[in-house]
Amino acid sequence: MALDQVLATIDKNLDRSIERLFSLLRIESVSTDPAFAKNCRAAAEWLAKELASLGLDASVRDTEGHPMVVAHSKTQGAGPHVLFYGHYDVQPADPVALWETPAFEPQVKTVGGRKIIVGRGSADDKGQLMTFVEALRAFVEAEGKSPLRVTIMLEGEEETGSPSLAPFLEANKSELKADVALVCDTDMWNDTTPAITTMLRGLLLEEVIVKAADRDLHSGLFGGAAINPIRLLGRIIASIHDPEGRIAIPGFYDGAGELDAEIKAQWTSLDFSESKFLGEIGLSQPAGEKGRHVLEQLWSRPTCDVNGIIGGYTGIGSKTVIPAQASAKFSFRLVGRQNAEAIRDAFRDFVRKQLPPDCKAEFLSHGASPALQLPLDSPYLKKARAALAAEWGVPAVLKGSGGSIPIVGNFKRDLGMDSLLIGFGVDDDRIHSPNEKYNVSSFHKGARSWARLLDALRS
Amino acid sequence: MALDQVLATIDKNLDRSIERLFSLLRIESVSTDPAFAKNCRAAAEWLAKELASLGLDASVRDTEGHPMVVAHSKTQGAGPHVLFYGHYDVQPADPVALWETPAFEPQVKTVGGRKIIVGRGSADDKGQLMTFVEALRAFVEAEGKSPLRVTIMLEGEEETGSPSLAPFLEANKSELKADVALVCDTDMWNDTTPAITTMLRGLLLEEVIVKAADRDLHSGLFGGAAINPIRLLGRIIASIHDPEGRIAIPGFYDGAGELDAEIKAQWTSLDFSESKFLGEIGLSQPAGEKGRHVLEQLWSRPTCDVNGIIGGYTGIGSKTVIPAQASAKFSFRLVGRQNAEAIRDAFRDFVRKQLPPDCKAEFLSHGASPALQLPLDSPYLKKARAALAAEWGVPAVLKGSGGSIPIVGNFKRDLGMDSLLIGFGVDDDRIHSPNEKYNVSSFHKGARSWARLLDALRS
Numbered sequence: 001m002a003l004d005q006v007l008a009t010i011d012k013n014l015d016r017s018i019e020r021l022f023s024l025l026r027i028e029s030v031s032t033d034p035a036f037a038k039n040c041r042a043a044a045e046w047l048a049k050e051l052a053s054l055g056l057d058a059s060v061r062d063t064e065g066h067p068m069v070v071a072h073s074k075t076q077g078a079g080p081h082v083l084f085y086g087h088y089d090v091q092p093a094d095p096v097a098l099w100e101t102p103a104f105e106p107q108v109k110t111v112g113g114r115k116i117i118v119g120r121g122s123a124d125d126k127g128q129l130m131t132f133v134e135a136l137r138a139f140v141e142a143e144g145k146s147p148l149r150v151t152i153m154l155e156g157e158e159e160t161g162s163p164s165l166a167p168f169l170e171a172n173k174s175e176l177k178a179d180v181a182l183v184c185d186t187d188m189w190n191d192t193t194p195a196i197t198t199m200l201r202g203l204l205l206e207e208v209i210v211k212a213a214d215r216d217l218h219s220g221l222f223g224g225a226a227i228n229p230i231r232l233l234g235r236i237i238a239s240i241h242d243p244e245g246r247i248a249i250p251g252f253y254d255g256a257g258e259l260d261a262e263i264k265a266q267w268t269s270l271d272f273s274e275s276k277f278l279g280e281i282g283l284s285q286p287a288g289e290k291g292r293h294v295l296e297q298l299w300s301r302p303t304c305d306v307n308g309i310i311g312g313y314t315g316i317g318s319k320t321v322i323p324a325q326a327s328a329k330f331s332f333r334l335v336g337r338q339n340a341e342a343i344r345d346a347f348r349d350f351v352r353k354q355l356p357p358d359c360k361a362e363f364l365s366h367g368a369s370p371a372l373q374l375p376l377d378s379p380y381l382k383k384a385r386a387a388l389a390a391e392w393g394v395p396a397v398l399k400g401s402g403g404s405i406p407i408v409g410n411f412k413r414d415l416g417m418d419s420l421l422i423g424f425g426v427d428d429d430r431i432h433s434p435n436e437k438y439n440v441s442s443f444h445k446g447a448r449s450w451a452r453l454l455d456a457l458r459s
Numbered sequence: 460m461a462l463d464q465v466l467a468t469i470d471k472n473l474d475r476s477i478e479r480l481f482s483l484l485r486i487e488s489v490s491t492d493p494a495f496a497k498n499c500r501a502a503a504e505w506l507a508k509e510l511a512s513l514g515l516d517a518s519v520r521d522t523e524g525h526p527m528v529v530a531h532s533k534t535q536g537a538g539p540h541v542l543f544y545g546h547y548d549v550q551p552a553d554p555v556a557l558w559e560t561p562a563f564e565p566q567v568k569t570v571g572g573r574k575i576i577v578g579r580g581s582a583d584d585k586g587q588l589m590t591f592v593e594a595l596r597a598f599v600e601a602e603g604k605s606p607l608r609v610t611i612m613l614e615g616e617e618e619t620g621s622p623s624l625a626p627f628l629e630a631n632k633s634e635l636k637a638d639v640a641l642v643c644d645t646d647m648w649n650d651t652t653p654a655i656t657t658m659l660r661g662l663l664l665e666e667v668i669v670k671a672a673d674r675d676l677h678s679g680l681f682g683g684a685a686i687n688p689i690r691l692l693g694r695i696i697a698s699i700h701d702p703e704g705r706i707a708i709p710g711f712y713d714g715a716g717e718l719d720a721e722i723k724a725q726w727t728s729l730d731f732s733e734s735k736f737l738g739e740i741g742l743s744q745p746a747g748e749k750g751r752h753v754l755e756q757l758w759s760r761p762t763c764d765v766n767g768i769i770g771g772y773t774g775i776g777s778k779t780v781i782p783a784q785a786s787a788k789f790s791f792r793l794v795g796r797q798n799a800e801a802i803r804d805a806f807r808d809f810v811r812k813q814l815p816p817d818c819k820a821e822f823l824s825h826g827a828s829p830a831l832q833l834p835l836d837s838p839y840l841k842k843a844r845a846a847l848a849a850e851w852g853v854p855a856v857l858k859g860s861g862g863s864i865p866i867v868g869n870f871k872r873d874l875g876m877d878s879l880l881i882g883f884g885v886d887d888d889r890i891h892s893p894n895e896k897y898n899v900s901s902f903h904k905g906a907r908s909w910a911r912l913l914d915a916l917r918s
Binding site: 224303305319321322 | 671673674676678680689690741746762764765772776777780792825
């Protein structure tokens with residue numbers, strides 16, 4: 001069987017694959033520090049050369065910042081056109097003194113029975129992106145070509161907020177548009193259980209400024225008669241959640257839906273310790289909707305948080321002022337088919353209804369993006385689940401992500417593509433920290449996972 | 460009758476009294492600007508000389524800042540020993556361009572049928588303090604001496620928060636302690652209705668810092684599970700007042716008492732326009748306890764205000780953070796015999812009871828002072844009411860003051876003296892503003908009022 005040959009090639013080449021990854025890891029492509037700009041370019045050029053050697057049309061493309069690497073397979077193939085995304089830039093090594101071996105001198109070590117690759121970027125994201133490159137290499141070596149039409153896009157600004165990404169997508173829409181995106185920058189559930197992130201919460205950002213008297217007032221001369229906008233804002237904040245932790249804004253849950261029973265059963269059965277998760281941040285009790293599992297609260301339930309509040313005197317000591325205004329920044333995490341614009345309107349109405357005659361509210365919008373959800377019946381998802389289950393021997397966890405992953409929004413919005421978020425990182429990879437590592441098993445079985453998925457997609 | 464002679468002397472001397480006031484007004488004793496330090500001293504020296512000319516032992520006493528003027532009558536007299544307080548320092552003239560005549564070139568003008576003295580300090584407080592000096596002068600002229608044992612203390616730092624006052628009182632306790640203080644820095648009810656301020660609200664200042672997780676959290680990764688301290692603080696703020704505007708902290712109203720029926724009737728019958736009062740600050744509805752007259756809300760009812768709040772991200776735009784903490788500054792205005800320390804404890808308990816297990820609160824105290832209230836049956840108050848009613852032909856309004864007047868607290872706390880707050884300013888005196896003025900009738904009848912009171916006190 002063709003797949004077996006490809007997998008055998010991956011196995012046989014593992015040491016050389018690791019050597020190639022080491023070459024990339026040695027390039028200090030720190031995007032956050034302009035002093036490393038030439039190293040970033042060097043990493044881009046190294047990758048373009050590597051991809052060209054696999055028979056792809058590969059190029060380094062300039063942007064306002066660090067360059068993009070774009071490569072196209074010459075194969076058309078029977079299956080879908082896939083766009084693979086990764087990033088070659090890394091975080092600085094600081095604090096350098098805490099690294100046990102130098103950040104940019106990668107090594108394989110055995111720690112607690114696990115073989116690991118240690119070095120900056122080993123997990124985030126050079127090790128991850130190379131799982132895909134090595135899978136592709138195995139196809140080329142075993143079969144002479146890419147199994148599908150593949151486009152690879154690797155950016156060099158992920159650690160600085162991807163400023164060039166959206167303009168690049170916009171300028172190269174027709175070149176980059178594929179049937180589905182493969183994004184390799186996420187984690188497995190644990191060392192031996194793969195995961196696919198299929199739900200990403202959306203985000204609505206609103207700021208409210210409550211205004212009362214036309215000037216700051218002396219609280220002695222006016223206190224007791226003049227309305228205090230901080231008190232009103234406190235009342236508004238207090239009114240947003242009911243005693244069950246549900247959000248009381250009318251219509252807020254429209255379209256939020258309920259978690260699929262299969263996924264709910266999976267999440268409930270995971271070896272997830274609520275007390276460990278909360279304990280790590282100094283908390284002990286989930287504060288969200290009552291009767292919901294913490295993973296549900298984080299991944300599949302909408303929220304409202306106040307991210308900032310300010311009003312009156314906030315310096316040292318005291319000042320007896322009744323301020324003319326007070327303001328708060330609210331963020332709503334959205335799920336399912338919740339309509340961000342409708343919720344914005346409902347929130348504003350909800351606030352306005354609480355304003356006494358002498359107060360008014362001004363609203364500032366800081367953005368709105370809907371939740372993203374890969375349907376359970378997506379054929380890509382089905383094939384990915386099968387491929388991962390075959391490789392790892394256990395079903396993939398279908399995870400949510402409480403926060404947004406901007407690239408996925410860009411792909412959906414700008415290129416009309418769903419994304420399969422599959423990655424092989426694990427919790428203790430220490431990304432962004434000293435002694436970043438990547439499991440050798442993640443690297444090896446990651447490549448095998450991609451081989452299985454690419455094989456499944458073409459059939 | 461002796462008093463008639465004294466009053467006739469005041470009447471006869473009016474023009475010369477105004478001339479003397481002008482001499483004082485011409486001295487630019489601006490305390491807020493160090494460039495005018497020598498002018499402040501000049502004003503102090505002018506006053507000491509003036510008081511010495513009336514037969515008092517008068518001296519200019521150095522402090523860390525501007526000097527004090529202290530003068531003692533040689534008369535022992537039959538009545539109580541009174542301490543008169545005023546201040547000779549003034550606000551800067553700025554904005555100078557808005558003065559119709561120069562700030563330090565006082566003039567008598569007739570505007571809208573009213574004779575007024577225009578100039579910086581005419582009302583605040585040189586004009587006011589000179590009413591007492593002129594009354595004393597009339598006694599000396601008519602009878603050869605002060606009618607009572609009188610101590611006069613005039614400070615030069617009132618407009619800068621009186622930094623030297625408390626140390627000066629502390630250092631000169633036995634010299635300054637009298638039976639009752641006369642403080643002339645307040646207003647009448649209107650041009651023709653005198654007032655005595657008999658109630659001063661106390662003040663309790665508390666800051667609360669609510670802490671939750673041990674670090675700032677990403678609201679995507681933790682939102683829905685992690686408790687948000689801003690939300691909790693909002694809930695605490697919202698819980699302080701009940702729907703009737705009453706404060707829900709247990710025991711808060713202990714000792715607050717109810718307004719004396721006579722005073723309540725007086726306040727209710729005053730020509731006070733709620734809508735005008737609130738309209739001037741852009742409001743239309745009293746926001747305090749329901750069913751209470753606005754003057755009651757301001758003068759004789761306790762309050763709780765939030766003077767400041769801060770937490771999380773407060774810059775431009777948005778940041779999806781769940782902050783580790785949020786804080787608010789609270790002030791309580793106290794009345795009657797409310798116990799500031801007991802209320803502090805009750806407030807802290809009230810906050811602590813609302814803390815979920817994962818949150819804690821820290822408290823900072825920024826001071827506590829009880830309300831001051833002159834008992835209606837005080838013999839000094841009775842004589843003052845009679846004296847003012849005799850002079851003005853209408854009863855004096857017994858006012859409250861929503862804010863504290865620090866000197867009164869100092870006299871009570873440091874010297875164990877009650878204060879009679881009697882002043883002849885009116886609403887439109889424009890103190891601290893361009894074109895400050897003082898009604899000639901205030902100046903003239905103010906001096907006559909003091910003469911009547913001093914006469915009443917000695918008998």
